[in-house]
Amino acid sequence: MINPYEVLDISQNAxxxxxxxxxxxxxxxxxxxxxxxxxxxxxxxxxSKRLIADYMFPSKIRAKRPKAIKIxxxxxxxxxxxxxxxxxxxxxxxxDE
Amino acid sequence: MEPLIIxxxxxxxGYVIYINLSSSKFxxxxxxxxxxxxxxxxxxxxxxxxxxxxxxxxxxECFFKKGYGFQEKQELGTAKKYFEKVIEAKExxxxxxxxxxxxxxxxRAHFELATIFFFEIKRKNNLDSIKEYKKNLSYLQKIKDKxxxxxxxDIALKHNHIISExxxxxxxxxxxSNDVIDAIRNYGNAISFIVDLPQDPVFLNSxxxxxxxxxxxxxxxxxxxxxxxxxxxxxxKADFYFRYTVQLIQQNKFTEAEKILCxxxxxxxxxVDKLWKICNAEKIKYVIQExxxxxxxxxxxxxxxxxxxxxxxxxxxxxSSGKEIVKIIPELKPxxxxxxxxxxxxxxxEFHENKQYEEIIELITKYPEFYNxxxxxxxxxxxxxxxxxxxxxxxxxxxxxICLFLTSTYNDSVMLYSLKETVWDDEYTFSLSDSxxxxxxxxxxxxxxxxxxxxxxxxxxxxxxxxxxxxxxxxLINEKIVETELLKKVHTFYNSEKNVLDQLVGYxxxxxxxxxxxxxxxxxxxxxxxxxxxxxxxESGDEEALEIGEYYNTKKSNSTITNFTEAKVNFTKLIxxxxxxxxxxxxxxxxxxxxxxxxxxxxxxxxxxxxxxxxFKHVIEHDDENExxxxxxxxxxxxxxxxxxLKYQYANYAAxxxxxxxxxxxxxxxxxxxxxxxxxxxxxxDNRVCRNIIILIRMNIMDILxxxxxxxxxxxxxxxxxxxxxxxxxxxxxxxLKKALKDILSQLSPExxxxxxxxxxxxxxxxxxxxxxxxxxxxSNME
Numbered sequence: 001m002i003n004p005y006e007v008l009d010i011s012q013n014a015x016x017x018x019x020x021x022x023x024x025x026x027x028x029x030x031x032x033x034x035x036x037x038x039x040x041x042x043x044x045x046x047x048s049k050r051l052i053a054d055y056m057f058p059s060k061i062r063a064k065r066p067k068a069i070k071i072x073x074x075x076x077x078x079x080x081x082x083x084x085x086x087x088x089x090x091x092x093x094x095x096d097e
Numbered sequence: 098m099e100p101l102i103i104x105x106x107x108x109x110x111g112y113v114i115y116i117n118l119s120s121s122k123f124x125x126x127x128x129x130x131x132x133x134x135x136x137x138x139x140x141x142x143x144x145x146x147x148x149x150x151x152x153x154x155x156x157x158e159c160f161f162k163k164g165y166g167f168q169e170k171q172e173l174g175t176a177k178k179y180f181e182k183v184i185e186a187k188e189x190x191x192x193x194x195x196x197x198x199x200x201x202x203x204x205r206a207h208f209e210l211a212t213i214f215f216f217e218i219k220r221k222n223n224l225d226s227i228k229e230y231k232k233n234l235s236y237l238q239k240i241k242d243k244x245x246x247x248x249x250x251d252i253a254l255k256h257n258h259i260i261s262e263x264x265x266x267x268x269x270x271x272x273x274s275n276d277v278i279d280a281i282r283n284y285g286n287a288i289s290f291i292v293d294l295p296q297d298p299v300f301l302n303s304x305x306x307x308x309x310x311x312x313x314x315x316x317x318x319x320x321x322x323x324x325x326x327x328x329x330x331x332x333x334k335a336d337f338y339f340r341y342t343v344q345l346i347q348q349n350k351f352t353e354a355e356k357i358l359c360x361x362x363x364x365x366x367x368x369v370d371k372l373w374k375i376c377n378a379e380k381i382k383y384v385i386q387e388x389x390x391x392x393x394x395x396x397x398x399x400x401x402x403x404x405x406x407x408x409x410x411x412x413x414x415x416x417s418s419g420k421e422i423v424k425i426i427p428e429l430k431p432x433x434x435x436x437x438x439x440x441x442x443x444x445x446x447e448f449h450e451n452k453q454y455e456e457i458i459e460l461i462t463k464y465p466e467f468y469n470x471x472x473x474x475x476x477x478x479x480x481x482x483x484x485x486x487x488x489x490x491x492x493x494x495x496x497x498x499i500c501l502f503l504t505s506t507y508n509d510s511v512m513l514y515s516l517k518e519t520v521w522d523d524e525y526t527f528s529l530s531d532s533x534x535x536x537x538x539x540x541x542x543x544x545x546x547x548x549x550x551x552x553x554x555x556x557x558x559x560x561x562x563x564x565x566x567x568x569x570x571x572x573l574i575n576e577k578i579v580e581t582e583l584l585k586k587v588h589t590f591y592n593s594e595k596n597v598l599d600q601l602v603g604y605x606x607x608x609x610x611x612x613x614x615x616x617x618x619x620x621x622x623x624x625x626x627x628x629x630x631x632x633x634x635x636e637s638g639d640e641e642a643l644e645i646g647e648y649y650n651t652k653k654s655n656s657t658i659t660n661f662t663e664a665k666v667n668f669t670k671l672i673x674x675x676x677x678x679x680x681x682x683x684x685x686x687x688x689x690x691x692x693x694x695x696x697x698x699x700x701x702x703x704x705x706x707x708x709x710x711x712x713f714k715h716v717i718e719h720d721d722e723n724e725x726x727x728x729x730x731x732x733x734x735x736x737x738x739x740x741x742x743l744k745y746q747y748a749n750y751a752a753x754x755x756x757x758x759x760x761x762x763x764x765x766x767x768x769x770x771x772x773x774x775x776x777x778x779x780x781x782x783d784n785r786v787c788r789n790i791i792i793l794i795r796m797n798i799m800d801i802l803x804x805x806x807x808x809x810x811x812x813x814x815x816x817x818x819x820x821x822x823x824x825x826x827x828x829x830x831x832x833x834l835k836k837a838l839k840d841i842l843s844q845l846s847p848e849x850x851x852x853x854x855x856x857x858x859x860x861x862x863x864x865x866x867x868x869x870x871x872x873x874x875x876x877s878n879m880e
Contacts, residue, residue, distance in 0.1 A: 048557055058446065069429070090309070
């Protein structure tokens with residue numbers, strides 16, 4: 001499956017004129033066969049088929065350019081390293097026995 | 098010759114004396130042993146070993162019993178000596194000795210020796226004795242089959258328990274010296290020896306210490322596993338949960354840490370309060386750090402060159418880190434939510450440029466609610482086409498590719514989105530009038546150049562494009578899949594999914610995302626579709642909608658579609674049980690299945706009678722004289738909404754059965770009349786049924802008149818019932834009864850007839866004759 005827009009080297013928003021012009025340039029470049037170029041032009045001039053060609057383009061979801069995140073919270077200066085992990089040490093139970 | 102005979106005779110006599118002498122000695126030795134005189138008995142048995150097969154085992158038994166006596170007196174050293182003698186006795190065995198008998202005693206001696214040894218090791222109370230216990234245990238294992246199972250299990254358990262205790266003690270010593278790695282190993286060993294005793298304190302303590310040591314060592318533990326040991330003492334539990342919470346905070350798992358604090362450390366303690374404070378402080382610290390990392394990554398992403406991997410890594414990092422941040426500061430959710438789409442687009446674009454189509458599918462299908470985005474559905478659709486075009490449809494992915502493509506194509510919103518994305522210079526408008534998607538009552542956000550008008554040169558059909566796309570997909574499948582088996586599977590699956598969608602679109606009125614059955618099941622999209630289908634059914638009564646609903650219904654709960662499926666399943670079970678011919682199963686199907694459901698649905702109920710008739714036909718072909726089938730017929734006639742064919746089949750079966758059995762003297766006339774009465778009630782206008790019941794009426798009356806029946810009153814009751822319900826067909830066929838009446842009367846004198854008609858002073862026989870004549874007269878009356 002060849003993308004007709006690629007064959008004619010035109011954008012997705014190309015006008016009719018640009019499609020015809022694209023065809024002439026593509027023929028000069030000879031990157032694709034004459035049959036492929038004609039098929040691409042025919043496809044893009046037929047609105048139903050052009051819809052298919054458009055469907056094959058990748059689409060993006062709505063997005064904004066991300067900005068740096070700002071937050072206003074104060075850090076509290078205590079650390080988990082300050083905790084005594086042995087606070088509930090149950091090993092003593094067996095030391096006592 | 099004679100001297101030779103004498104010699105042989107003498108030899109025989111000698112042998113007999115020799116044997117008799119041995120036997121008496123053996124008896125004497127036995128008595129000595131029973132009397133506890135083991136030394137004398139053993140001396141005697143020893144001498145008999147070459148001559149008596151059981152002497153060896155008795156000889157050994159003397160030592161065993163002696164040893165056992167000493168063992169009971171706790172003179173273990175002497176006991177051991179005698180048990181060892183049992184084992185040494187084997188050396189005395191003669192070719193005649195019964196070794197099997199001896200080995201039983203030998204095994205018991207081994208067992209007692211092992212038991213004595215066990216207590217000797219235990220007395221040492223030594224942490225190094227594990228090896229000795231294990232050795233003793235493996236020694237016992239060798240004789241396991243020759244000793245009682247209970248005895249073996251008991252001593253083996255004692256060994257395992259004490260080994261476990263020692264391992265636990267070693268573990269404790271190691272843990273106290275901060276050697277947690279070895280402690281973990283030894284607690285594990287302790288557990289392995291008493292896995293069958295989950296409530297044993299050694300087992301529970303070992304488990305608790307194992308969990309605690311793992312946390313001390315920084316290993317990840319599963320708290321759910323710890324919770325299973327509810328009998329662990331509370332202080333030990335608190336120790337574990339405290340350490341575990343510290344570990345969770347260190348791993349930035351704050352939500353889990355808070356949950357443990359709430360659920361398991363809900364106690365008054367300064368240390369717990371401190372842990373709460375630290376948890377909160379660490380949370381804030383974590384958020385500040387993470388946001389700083391995210392900001393750095395974003396900066397790098399938009400200000401420098403990045404590889405695909407960099408972008409993907411940043412996307413994955415921010416996605417997962419964002420979830421954690423939001424758990425701590427929910428207010429940041431909108432800010433983080435705004436970042437994700439942009440990064441997602443970057444990754445998507447990279448994948449498209451590198452033709453990483455499988456990665457695109459994975460990326461998109463993991464994006465939250467991707468199915469609600471026409472842009473993402475469009476990507477999925479075109480990526481599926483591209484993958485197939487490149488020959489990547491396989492046995493593993495064909496279902497996914499097909500369901501993604503079809504879902505993309507059948508949602509008109511996807512084509513509309515595609516339209517929105519492009520700007521053509523022509524003045525075209527587009528029509529949804531023949532699109533493949535559902536015809537919603539209302540469309541939100543319908544583009545200005547889209548309508549529902551007729552198709553023309555300038556009003557372009559969106560449906561045509563969609564059908565062209567479907568056609569292109571089908572052509573690609575046929576062109577690119579070489580493997581015949583796979584192609585067959587792909588065709589079947591594609592057609593099934595597509596057919597369902599083709600029908601489904603007719604039932605959807607509310608604007609929503611529709612999906613193929615496989616897509617719906619994979620991404621849990623069934624609910625909205627099912628609710629639309631049910632609404633459609635309730636409005637239209639169209640059961641085809643329910644058939645389509647079944648493709649989406651995975652719910653067990655009570656719903657119209659579930660009931661419809663149950664009705665179908667129950668009906669199929671009933672038909673299958675009838676065809677199977679097992680009356681027990683049929684009865685069970687009739688009584689256990691909810692068959693009331695089946696008549697609620699036209700598509701099922703209209704098939705009931707036909708299928709039942711076929712099922713009975715199948716059974717009758719194999720078994721045409723089964724009276725039990727009559728009840729099954731009657732029960733199914735009650736269920737079937739239409740009954741005529743079934744009744745006809747039943748009545749004829751009953752008639753055939755009666756004729757065949759009565760003619761062969763395997764059924765009484767009375768029984769036949771009973772059966773035919775039911776058949777007649779079902780089919781009172783059937784000629785054959787009427788003829789047969791009339792014959793049986795005549796035969797039963799004749800039986801009464803000839804004193805051949807024991808059921809006179811029952812027969813009269815049946816005749817009364819028939820008298821009240823004579824059909825026209827019955828009357829037309831009643832000539833036979835008239836003839837019977839005429840025959841009887843012709844044999845009676847006028848006086849007898851007179852007496853009978855007066856009905857006075859009649860004997861019981863006379864009464865029966867009168868009643869028989871009366872019934873024949875009434876039942877043969879054509880009026």
